[in-house]
Amino acid sequence: MIFRNKCKACDYWTVFDLQVNGDTAVKTCTHCQDSTEIVWDTKAETLISDGEKDIRALEGHFPALAGLKNRGDHVRF
């Protein structure tokens, strides 16, 4: 699955790829390819869905965020 968030490595708002492997998951920035393994639990799922909510709220101020749809898309303000 993919989700949107800000990448700490490249400092862009971008699309992340998430590969869940049981109780861990690897999230990869599709812009700079920085990848991080995270513990996959309900807390992580909540963090990701909350991040999506934040982005949807920000889309009103930064319409470019709405354009983040595909792997490799990235934007910085």
Ligand SMILES: [Zn+2]
């Ligand atoms: Zn990145």
